[in-house]
Amino acid sequence: MLKIILQKCQRRAPRFKVVALLLVGVGLPASCIAHNTMTKNLKVLVSSNDFPASGLKVLEEHFTVLQTKYLNFGEEGQTKTKEDLLKLIPGCSALVWSSNLPISKELLDRAGPQLKLVATVSAGYNHCNLDELRARGIKLSNTPNVLSSAVAEIAVGLMLAAARRFTENLEQVRTGEWEIGFDKVLGQDIRGSTVGIVGLGGIGQAVVKRLAGFEVDKFIYTGHREKPEGKALGAEFVTQDELLARSDFIVLAVPLTNETRHMINTDTLAKMKSNAILINIGRGDLVDQEALYDALKNKQIYAAGLDVTTPEPLPKDHKLLTLPNLFVLPHIGSATVRTRSDMAVLAANNVVNALTGKALVTPVNL
Numbered sequence: 001m002l003k004i005i006l007q008k009c010q011r012r013a014p015r016f017k018v019v020a021l022l023l024v025g026v027g028l029p030a031s032c033i034a035h036n037t038m039t040k041n042l043k044v045l046v047s048s049n050d051f052p053a054s055g056l057k058v059l060e061e062h063f064t065v066l067q068t069k070y071l072n073f074g075e076e077g078q079t080k081t082k083e084d085l086l087k088l089i090p091g092c093s094a095l096v097w098s099s100n101l102p103i104s105k106e107l108l109d110r111a112g113p114q115l116k117l118v119a120t121v122s123a124g125y126n127h128c129n130l131d132e133l134r135a136r137g138i139k140l141s142n143t144p145n146v147l148s149s150a151v152a153e154i155a156v157g158l159m160l161a162a163a164r165r166f167t168e169n170l171e172q173v174r175t176g177e178w179e180i181g182f183d184k185v186l187g188q189d190i191r192g193s194t195v196g197i198v199g200l201g202g203i204g205q206a207v208v209k210r211l212a213g214f215e216v217d218k219f220i221y222t223g224h225r226e227k228p229e230g231k232a233l234g235a236e237f238v239t240q241d242e243l244l245a246r247s248d249f250i251v252l253a254v255p256l257t258n259e260t261r262h263m264i265n266t267d268t269l270a271k272m273k274s275n276a277i278l279i280n281i282g283r284g285d286l287v288d289q290e291a292l293y294d295a296l297k298n299k300q301i302y303a304a305g306l307d308v309t310t311p312e313p314l315p316k317d318h319k320l321l322t323l324p325n326l327f328v329l330p331h332i333g334s335a336t337v338r339t340r341s342d343m344a345v346l347a348a349n350n351v352v353n354a355l356t357g358k359a360l361v362t363p364v365n366l
């Protein structure tokens, strides 16, 4: 066995033969040594300096890990991070990507032909140029499922925040001008409502499950096709128009694609009930924000709760932020310690598999 490993190492990189011999001397399993010594010369770039230690540990066991030294925070931080990443990228075999820098043609050119995988640390991959990845034979992985509960919790949080008018109520607390009275700042119930889910994937299903105790009257959903999971959850499959017309809460849980971009626009907002509450946990561009601003301002719909906006960060003087019936979060759907750690480990395992010739754990079909 050892002989075969050493021959392999010799062929690939003679200096690893010496390393392997030394490590056998200290008692490490030969297969692990051969594998690690052969992959240690591969460079993997991690795009953020706050990537969870659990994921880094997996990567560092196998590869040479490069990481930007800047915090991707604020305009200056973002500029420095981008500059740093562009310097580090050439020669990398995999990119572990949690940056808002798009995976573009230019960036892939800069990386070079040895790049095998982009492992995005997100469920969404609309920031990746899929045509370029496909044309170059570069694989793409994402981190679905592990974040479904965390994102669904934020959807439920936004439903409560928008329905119970957290923006106005918080403002009252901050200014000390509380409206004390029996019929002041009344909100809407989730109890007895119809909740419409646009996209009954992992996150959409997790939203329905989390609302189990809220006495929702009816769950309906729309998408490309009826799903067996819908039946199991007691959710009715309807057309998009029917969902818009019937829902008290509309939760957007679909990826951003050419088909879904601006699916919420002047026309679709006009089909909603006047008490409708729109929740977006997908991507900002699912919604035409100008149209949403008008609909909220004119009270054409009741309220909205957004975890995602265009752009991110939303400038602090953006007109959306003047609306009392809008509650906005800074894209924190997956931002829990456990979820981010699970995402990091999943992304790292995808890298290990891609660079050791195994199937990806969570591939994106290109």
Ligand SMILES: O=C(O)C(=O)CO
Pocket: 121, 122, 123, 124, 125, 147, 151, 282, 331, 332, 333, 334
């Ligand atoms: O993982 C993603 O794509 C998210 O946006 C989670 O909020």
